[in-house]
Amino acid sequence: MLYDRDIREPLFDFLEERYGKIRIIEEKQMGKSRADIVMVLPDAVAGIEIKSDADTYVRLQRQVRDYNRYYDTNLVVVGSTHARHIKDHVPAWWGILTAEKLGGTMDFYTLREPGPNPKVDMKRKLGLLWRPELAHIQELNQMPKYREKSKAFVIDKILLKVPQEILTLQISEELFQRDYTTIEEKITEYRKQKKHNL
Structure with missing residues (x-):
């Protein structure tokens, strides 16, 4: 069972390795929701939602709407319990990463690459x-x-x-x-x- 706290720190390392120059801003208010992570890139601002194994989809619809208003691109990072169904809950342009703990290390797998967000305001x-x-x-x-x-x-x-x-x-x-x-x-x-x- 993976919790948000298990995913967060290893995720920062993964994102830095993958994207190079980034800045992470945590818990950023956006409309009626809060972005778990905002990742600043030289040419874009990305919103990242973490759905750990302990989370449900109850608030996700509203969160997706708010992320889509604010960020050039969006990603959801999920524990393995959500990996099979997350595609049904986020738009096609959202990137999807799965997190899995193997031994003492956290591994991330790209289920879907993020695309440009057509709804950014x-x-x-x-x-x-x-x-x-x-x-x-x-x-x-x-x-x-x-x-x-x-x-x-x-x-x-x-x-x-x-x-x-x-x-x-x-x-x-x-x-x-x-x-x-x-x-x-x-x-x-x-x-x-x-x-x-x-």
Whole structure:
């Protein structure tokens, strides 16, 4: 019987070996669900759901809907008890990995490669970024600062101005550079500047 905690750490090693340059963000809120893992790649952001042997499919339909809104590509990682039926519960473009413990090591097998997600919503994907990260994308693209405007307004303006192929790379770079130790002071500084400009 494999649990989430048994799968997680070996999975990170497997993903790094397979994809090279990645950044892992755990437990990311997305709509009404939470992504177990967000994997940042240089040219994409992938959502990863873990369904251990102890999990059921009860929430999966809603989770799939939310993953499809936010990420360029999606993967589900399952324990062997789910391996036979998981294809019936996720869209055809979702990748499927199975996890199996052999001796003392965890092995992962690719049941299906992930494809591009046709339902990704760039507005929601941009919404994963914090306001200072959006401000940096505005700066990179020589856009006005719009400090007094809402986050939603700024996202709409970025989507109008920046071609999607460039924006995809810039979003990944912001997530690679994200520093959880300094973000509070960056947000405070951003808010001070916003008030100063009002």
